Amino acid sequence: MTNCGRYCCQVMAIVKAISRPLWTKSRKKITMSNVGVIGLGYVGLTTALGLASLGHTVTGYDTDHNLIHKLSEGDVLIHEEGLQSALEELSSLSRVRFIRKASEFLGADVEFFFICVPTPQSQTGHADLRFVFSAIKELSAVASKNSVIVLKSSVPFGAGARLVSALARPDVFVASSPEFLREGSALRDFMNPDRILVGSESESASRRVLGLFDGLDAPKIVTTKEATELIKYSSNAYLAMRLSFVNDLAHLCEKTGVSFRHVAEGMGTDSRIGSEFLSPGPGWGGSCFPKDTSALLSVASEFGVSLPLVEATVRANSQAIYRSVETIRQLAGGSLLGKTIGVWGLAFKAGTDDIRESPALKVIGQLLGEGCEVKAYDPVATAALGEGYRQVNSALEAVAGAHVLAVLTEWQEFAEIIPSCVADAMAVSNIFDARGILPANLWKPAVESLRSTGEG
Numbered sequence: 001m002t003n004c005g006r007y008c009c010q011v012m013a014i015v016k017a018i019s020r021p022l023w024t025k026s027r028k029k030i031t032m033s034n035v036g037v038i039g040l041g042y043v044g045l046t047t048a049l050g051l052a053s054l055g056h057t058v059t060g061y062d063t064d065h066n067l068i069h070k071l072s073e074g075d076v077l078i079h080e081e082g083l084q085s086a087l088e089e090l091s092s093l094s095r096v097r098f099i100r101k102a103s104e105f106l107g108a109d110v111e112f113f114f115i116c117v118p119t120p121q122s123q124t125g126h127a128d129l130r131f132v133f134s135a136i137k138e139l140s141a142v143a144s145k146n147s148v149i150v151l152k153s154s155v156p157f158g159a160g161a162r163l164v165s166a167l168a169r170p171d172v173f174v175a176s177s178p179e180f181l182r183e184g185s186a187l188r189d190f191m192n193p194d195r196i197l198v199g200s201e202s203e204s205a206s207r208r209v210l211g212l213f214d215g216l217d218a219p220k221i222v223t224t225k226e227a228t229e230l231i232k233y234s235s236n237a238y239l240a241m242r243l244s245f246v247n248d249l250a251h252l253c254e255k256t257g258v259s260f261r262h263v264a265e266g267m268g269t270d271s272r273i274g275s276e277f278l279s280p281g282p283g284w285g286g287s288c289f290p291k292d293t294s295a296l297l298s299v300a301s302e303f304g305v306s307l308p309l310v311e312a313t314v315r316a317n318s319q320a321i322y323r324s325v326e327t328i329r330q331l332a333g334g335s336l337l338g339k340t341i342g343v344w345g346l347a348f349k350a351g352t353d354d355i356r357e358s359p360a361l362k363v364i365g366q367l368l369g370e371g372c373e374v375k376a377y378d379p380v381a382t383a384a385l386g387e388g389y390r391q392v393n394s395a396l397e398a399v400a401g402a403h404v405l406a407v408l409t410e411w412q413e414f415a416e417i418i419p420s421c422v423a424d425a426m427a428v429s430n431i432f433d434a435r436g437i438l439p440a441n442l443w444k445p446a447v448e449s450l451r452s453t454g455e456g
């Protein structure tokens with residue numbers, strides 16, 4: 001058998017060996033490439049393992065030496081489904097390795113460098129690009145001729161041009177390929193993308209980048225760097241706008257006594273609306289929506305354009321968080337002073353341990369400000385919130401003696417808890433299910449029966 005044939009068998013064996021339920025689609029044969037990934041957080045590590053699972057040889061680099069040590073030992077430090085098993089498989093097949101210094105890229109004949117470093121929001125609302133510029137500077141010294149630097153990190157409109165001049169390597173191409181990964185399902189989203197987007201001044205460089213993803217059957221779009229930047233920010237701002245609308249509508253349903261579940265079902269069956277992203281919450285959060293809505297507003301203001309709907313989306317989200325506090329206050333009898341509130345959920349959404357910009361923490365912060373005690377439980381996330389706050393180790397411990405239970409993150413385990421166990425533990429059975437995940441057919445009777453016996 002020829003080397004190529006042996007190699008293609010190896011690639012197919014890799015994809016077959018690691019294609020667990022997470023990765024359900026068959027893959028075409030691909031041309032293997034050497035890829036470098038800079039920044040190994042949830043986007044970077046997912047990108048590194050995703051590209052390796054497609055058959056490429058991947059070298060991951062991060063300035064956090066402890067992280068590199070752990071990854072080289074086969075340990076994933078973040079809570080993301082499928083990453084641990086993928087790391088174990090791909091490391092054993094020598095498809096992925098990790099380095100401590102960018103200089104180790106020299107001589108590795110890397111053709112593509114993915115920049116996946118954080119672009120946190122600065123005080124002014126603009127994206128802070130210092131990590132991106134630092135990565136570009138390091139690559140300027142080690143990138144091989146004719147290689148392509150691919151920006152995965154969200155960068156503001158027009159930043160690509162500044163990065164090209166900072167790179168100062170006319171023999172190296174720069175492309176932008178924003179990620180659309182959701183925390184909690186990042187690897188699944190990588191292997192099953194709705195689209196793959198690449199923008200660059202050089203169409204051939206864009207085509208080369210797209211070639212890396214030949215194994216994935218998804219629409220592949222080649223456009224300009226600026227367009228990819230606007231697509232990323234606009235997609236997230238649009239999703240956030242949808243959620244602000246959902247949360248406002250859920251509030252109206254609560255006041256009118258109409259089941260929001262029924263309204264969402266009736267709306268979602270319209271193919272133009274779709275049934276995803278119609279679940280209410282105490283507000284939306286995470287490391288992307290708040291940052292990307294703010295970044296889009298910053299871009300617009302730089303060009304003298306107002307985006308009233310995006311502005312209203314952000315305002316409505318603050319309102320949703322305030323309304324959640326107001327609902328809990330009402331359930332506690334009109335004042336939170338001296339009351340005990342049991343909270344289920346700290347993470348900004350289920351499936352992750354990430355508490356960045358978590359609406360649950362924003363609600364808890366406002367509750368504590370009104371003088372109540374908060375006992376919170378989350379299956380994986382942790383948070384230390386100071387006086388009056390205690391994180392406990394079980395859902396029932398969080399409600400023991402509580403006046404109100406607030407469900408703020410949609411972990412499935414909360415929906416599986418037996419209502420009577422909760423009702424028995426609580427001082428009063430007042431429940432605010434901000435996520436609408438508790439089965440109404442079980443919880444409504446349980447709470448009402450206690451209320452009717454005067455215990456609730």
Ligand code: UDX
Pocket residue numbers: 179180181182183184236239243276277278279280281283284285286287288289348349350359
């Ligand atoms: C988002 C985008 O979805 C993703 O495409 C982009 O690459 C990164 O930002 P992420 O922030 O990980 O992903 O989470 P997402 O699932 O979008 O949820 C964002 C917020 O919206 C969370 O607080 C979540 O709880 C909330 N949400 C989401 C709802 O309240 N209801 C929903 O139906 C969906």
